[in-house]
Amino acid sequence: MQKDILTLIEGYQTFREHYFDKENTAFADLVREGQRPKILMIACSDSRVDPAIVMNCQPGDLFVIRNVANLVPPYEEDLSYHGTSAALEFGICVLGIRHVILFGHTQCGGIQTLLEHSHEKCGPKSFLTKWMELAKAAHDAITEYHAESSMEEKIILCGQYSLINSLKNLKTFPWITERVNQNSLSLHAWNFDMSKGILEEYDEKENCFRAITSPLPGSLKASF
Ligand SMILES: [Zn+2]
Known part of the structure; x- marks a missing residue:
């Protein structure tokens, strides 16, 4: 058997010992x-940014949707196969999710292909070309406002713009806005900097991303 597959099976055996043999x-x-997960995360398919690993979560903690570049399409009333929208509907309307977190990351290959236009080589019938149209607004913002930046900076900024655009698209789903207005659902946009291990959160009022810091051990816990 191939070594890659054997490694997986060894991992499965460890998992099974931990979760099933006791x-x-x-x-x-x-x-x-x-x-009964309370959190739904929309993450990139990138092999390096599994949200359950980054967030140190256990089975049952996260309802996860993964796709290329963690994009959210707008609400569309057609009869196409909407995988991401269907998973959103299941998580929010069936499971009663309380938080939707868009989980982007730096050095995103999907965003890079968008900026380098390399996905267009796949041809007009490519699923990838069509999918990346969802990030066109982010791409256009880079062209208009950040033409002088390096490609490395453009990829980071385009990923951030794309998160903001996906946040906007989330609000086009009527059953999302209804729950947000009733305060039973919160929307978040987070960006994980893979090179520094820093997690940032989008501040909608200030239109910027800020590092998320957890309380230091031993810091005050009581509130009055
Ligand atoms: Zn990615």
Whole structure:
């Protein structure tokens, strides 16, 4: 058997020992009670940025949608196969998710192909070419406002603009805006800097991304 596949099977055996070879594991509860995740994350398919690993989550914690460049299409009333929209609907309308987090990252290959126009080589019938049209507004913002920046900076900025555009597209879904207006659903846009390990959050009021810092150990916990 190929080494790559053997490595996977070894990983599965470790997983199985941890979650299934003991009694009363978290999986037994998840099977008995069903999944009740509070968080839905829309992440890139990039192999380096698995949100469950970056967030140190356990099975049952995250409902995850992954696609090229973590894009969200606008709400469309047609009869096409809308994978991302269907997963959003399932998470929000069926599971009652409380937070939707767009999880972008730096050095995104999807964003890079968009800026370098290399996806266009795939031809007009390419699924990738069509999909990346969703990030056109972000691409155009780079052309208009950041033409002088280096390609490295452009990729980071384009990823951030694309997150803001996807946040806008999320709000075109009627069952999302309804829940946001009722304060039963919150929308977030996070960007993970892979080179520094820094997580940033979009501040909609200030139109900027800020580093998310967790409280230091030993910091005050009580509030009055
Ligand atoms: Zn990516």
